[in-house]
Amino acid sequence: MAAINFSEEQAMLLDTAREFCRNKSAIPVVRERIAEGAPYDATLWQEMADLGWLGITVPEAHGGLGLTLAETVPIAESMGQHLLGSPFLATTLAIQALLTSGSAAQQERWLPELASGAIGTVALTEEDGNWQLGDVEAAGSLHGDELVLSGRKSQVLDADAAALLIVSIQFEGATRLALIERGQLGPDGVRRQVVIDETRASYAVSLDGVRIAADQLLPECNLAAVERAALLLISAETAGGLAGVLHTIVEYLNTRKQFDRLIGSYQALKHPTVDILLEQEAAKSLVYHAASVVAAGDDATADVALRMAKAQGSKAFAYAGDRAVQFHGGFGFTYECDAQLFLRRAVWCQHQFGDERHHRQLLAPALLDEGVGV
Amino acid sequence: MTTAQELAEFEREADAWFAENKPADPGFILPETFMEVGTDRQFDFLRDWQRKVYEAGFVGMAWPKEYGGGGVEQAFQDVATRAMARHRVPFLPNTIGLNWAGPLILNMGSDVDKARYIKGILSAEDIWCQGFSEPDHGSDLGNSQCRAVKDGDEYVINGSKIWTSLGAYARYMILLARTSTEGPNKYAGLSFFLVPMDAPGIDPQPIKKLTGEYGFCQTYFDDARIPATSLFGGEGEGWKVAMLTLTFERGATGGQAGGLSSMDMSVNDVVELARRARRNGRPAVEDPLIRDELVELMIEARGHQMMGVRAGIPALQSDWPAAVAMSGKLRGSELKRRMCKLAVSLQGANGARFVAADAIDGGMWQRSYFNAFSATIGGGTSQIQKNILGERVLGLPKD
Numbered sequence: 001m002a003a004i005n006f007s008e009e010q011a012m013l014l015d016t017a018r019e020f021c022r023n024k025s026a027i028p029v030v031r032e033r034i035a036e037g038a039p040y041d042a043t044l045w046q047e048m049a050d051l052g053w054l055g056i057t058v059p060e061a062h063g064g065l066g067l068t069l070a071e072t073v074p075i076a077e078s079m080g081q082h083l084l085g086s087p088f089l090a091t092t093l094a095i096q097a098l099l100t101s102g103s104a105a106q107q108e109r110w111l112p113e114l115a116s117g118a119i120g121t122v123a124l125t126e127e128d129g130n131w132q133l134g135d136v137e138a139a140g141s142l143h144g145d146e147l148v149l150s151g152r153k154s155q156v157l158d159a160d161a162a163a164l165l166i167v168s169i170q171f172e173g174a175t176r177l178a179l180i181e182r183g184q185l186g187p188d189g190v191r192r193q194v195v196i197d198e199t200r201a202s203y204a205v206s207l208d209g210v211r212i213a214a215d216q217l218l219p220e221c222n223l224a225a226v227e228r229a230a231l232l233l234i235s236a237e238t239a240g241g242l243a244g245v246l247h248t249i250v251e252y253l254n255t256r257k258q259f260d261r262l263i264g265s266y267q268a269l270k271h272p273t274v275d276i277l278l279e280q281e282a283a284k285s286l287v288y289h290a291a292s293v294v295a296a297g298d299d300a301t302a303d304v305a306l307r308m309a310k311a312q313g314s315k316a317f318a319y320a321g322d323r324a325v326q327f328h329g330g331f332g333f334t335y336e337c338d339a340q341l342f343l344r345r346a347v348w349c350q351h352q353f354g355d356e357r358h359h360r361q362l363l364a365p366a367l368l369d370e371g372v373g374v
Numbered sequence: 375m376t377t378a379q380e381l382a383e384f385e386r387e388a389d390a391w392f393a394e395n396k397p398a399d400p401g402f403i404l405p406e407t408f409m410e411v412g413t414d415r416q417f418d419f420l421r422d423w424q425r426k427v428y429e430a431g432f433v434g435m436a437w438p439k440e441y442g443g444g445g446v447e448q449a450f451q452d453v454a455t456r457a458m459a460r461h462r463v464p465f466l467p468n469t470i471g472l473n474w475a476g477p478l479i480l481n482m483g484s485d486v487d488k489a490r491y492i493k494g495i496l497s498a499e500d501i502w503c504q505g506f507s508e509p510d511h512g513s514d515l516g517n518s519q520c521r522a523v524k525d526g527d528e529y530v531i532n533g534s535k536i537w538t539s540l541g542a543y544a545r546y547m548i549l550l551a552r553t554s555t556e557g558p559n560k561y562a563g564l565s566f567f568l569v570p571m572d573a574p575g576i577d578p579q580p581i582k583k584l585t586g587e588y589g590f591c592q593t594y595f596d597d598a599r600i601p602a603t604s605l606f607g608g609e610g611e612g613w614k615v616a617m618l619t620l621t622f623e624r625g626a627t628g629g630q631a632g633g634l635s636s637m638d639m640s641v642n643d644v645v646e647l648a649r650r651a652r653r654n655g656r657p658a659v660e661d662p663l664i665r666d667e668l669v670e671l672m673i674e675a676r677g678h679q680m681m682g683v684r685a686g687i688p689a690l691q692s693d694w695p696a697a698v699a700m701s702g703k704l705r706g707s708e709l710k711r712r713m714c715k716l717a718v719s720l721q722g723a724n725g726a727r728f729v730a731a732d733a734i735d736g737g738m739w740q741r742s743y744f745n746a747f748s749a750t751i752g753g754g755t756s757q758i759q760k761n762i763l764g765e766r767v768l769g770l771p772k773d
Contacts, residue, residue, distance in 0.1 A: 003683040004680065004683050006687050006689060011689045246693075250768050253770055254769065254770060261771075262771040265771040265772060265773045266773065267760075270760065270764040270765075270773070271757070271760045271761075273764060274760040274764045277763065277768060278701055281692055282674075282678070284692055286677050288680075288690055289683070308672075312674075360670065363669045364669050367669055368648070368669070
């Protein structure tokens with residue numbers, strides 16, 4: 001079993017990303033963006049594009065760096081630690097969809113643009129909140145050269161600012177992916193949705209009556225590849241979030257006094273905080289392990305490693321956020337306390353692309369019946 | 375510098391040796407760690423095994439040659455230790471010597487000490503035990519009350535120590551005792567001794583464990599006289615020396631002789647049991663609730679494994695760099711306890727059986743579950759470990 005291969009590129013990206021996120025995404029800045037209702041900062045986004053982050057997995061021929069998904073992990077991790085909201089996740093997933101399912105022409109048309117700062121997103125989830133990406137109701141039918149779409153997508157990240165959306169639909173008895181340009185959606189086609197993590201811009205997208213060219217269908221429909229990328233990036237964000245929330249907890253435990261004692265001296269708070277520390281260490285380890293396995297390209301092993309990382313991280317981050325609120329006492333119940341920012345982020349991450357129960361259920365046959373072993 | 379090729383060659387050599395020399399099943403149930411050696415035949419069997427491993431050159435490989443070690447790089451020992459795990463051979467019983475006393479003596483002992491003690495530790499000729507805990511002060515080592523009073527060229531020891539594994543077989547003990555009740559705090563009066571167990575007045579009494587078996591002693595000191603040269607470090611430096619010893623035990627510093635110190639058990643063994651053991655007429659592995667618990671344990675085991683791997687990559691340290699190294703004992707012991715606990719639950723009503731020929735696997739899982747507490751309690755309970763991690767790694771205030 002591959003363990004952890006840490007590349008030089010990863011090391012460099014990790015250094016840069018840590019520094020960048022620490023400087024650009026202090027908590028007051030995060031709160032300011034939330035208050036403005038615009039979690040996405042165009043200047044910051046352009047800086048990220050200039051650093052080459054959006055083109056990490058884009059082949060050099062299309063203006064990218066030609067690296068693997070493993071190299072996006074340090075960035076997602078650092079963003080997670082500092083609660084930085086940006087279209088990085090959405091755009092990276094759109095790039096993965098194009099890379100694994102798109103035609104040469106579609107890749108040629110879109111990858112250079114996405115690598116240099118155009119926003120992309122994927123619209124896979126629907127209103128019933130089903131995590132099984134093949135189960136979609138939205139549909140498309142051919143009318144001459146045109147594909148006429150119907151149905152609604154939910155929780156589509158950054159849809160309003162996106163130049164393109166990659167949408168899953170039913171088409172001629174199979175689930176397929178189609179590429180929609182933002183301008184092809186109707187004026188009321190994109191509506192902001194309230195989501196628990198206020199650093200995210202999430203949208204409901206209506207496909208009713210949307211007409212696109214038939215060649216906007218992607219020739220392949222590799223939903224598993226998009227899911228793998230999502231699990232890796234969200235797990236990385238989760239591992240970073242665990243470190244962020246742990247700093248928040250420790251700082252409060254080291255300053256707040258009750259009954260003349262610093263509350264961090266009470267074992268009732270100290271011991272669960274150590275549990276969170278160790279879960280944080282496990283999360284980081286499982287994520288970098290998963291990154292190595294994904295980069296190595298063996299899908300069956302990658303699925304196990306990714307589901308393990310997502311299951312462990314989801315549970316641990318949700319627990320840490322929950323305890324962070326509790327340990328802040330009365331202050332924890334207020335909007336002013338930063339604990340809620342992490343709890344919101346944790347619950348969001350937990351419920352995207354499958355929570356811990358979902359992934360454990362999928363792991364069971366692989367680990368117990370097919371005898372993968374650990 | 376050793377090449378990968380040399381290591382690979384050595385690995386083949388070690389593999390061949392352990393395949394060839396793995397002892398046959400002795401026909402009686404073996405202990406899982408040095409803390410569970412309850413009968414003479416178990417002890418003799420394990421001591422013979424360690425001697426054989428030492429004579430073949432697979433333990434103490436990175437310890438200095440002049441004192442009986444192998445004088446090669448640690449990488450060779452790591453290869454040999456992994457080979458032992460792979461071949462599931464018995465553990466090396468002189469655990470305190472190999473992992474505590476030996477590294478300590480090599481770290482701060484004189485040349486005379488090294489010449490006197492190291493070879494016997496490796497060959498299991500001289501078994502070591504530890505005298506840190508006391509009946510009334512379990513994890514609170516700093517509060518040790520066992521007294522050592524200097525009298526001419528001897529120290530006179532009075533008091534008792536508990537959980538002295540292999541006490542009845544040991545030739546030496548590392549002892550933490552109080553030489554003074556003065557001083558600014560409770561730690562200042564402690565001193566550290568390398569005690570010959572055959573000194574008059576030392577009486578190790580076996581203790582019956584929760585499993586009903588033997589393995590520990592309570593060691594009584596009744597005007598026991600030991601040579602003054604047994605003092606290790608200066609008078610009053612016992613706490614410092616004990617803490618250094620514990621860093622070897624917690625695996626944070628390296629320097630141990632290598633080799634297995636317990637019978638290996640992995641979560642895969644529990645999964646294998648789940649295929650054989652039955653709940654309500656079906657293999658336990660088909661029970662949906664059991665499946666979920668098994669998967670959770672496997673995730674935890676993988677996390678534990680990968681933490682060790684990640685710890686070797688400096689750039690991937692977390693914001694709390696000491697966390698992985700300092701939590702090894704806590705994580706490992708708690709994982710094992712929960713694995714055994716689930717293994718018992720796989721057995722339906724037979725979970726309520728205990729060690730007996732007609733129990734599932736001879737009752738091994740129930741016994742392992744009970745014995746697992748030795749590691750969650752010994753060497754500082756899991757709760758003390760969490761205090762240490764909270765205070766030293768996270769910087770939280772003392773309680």
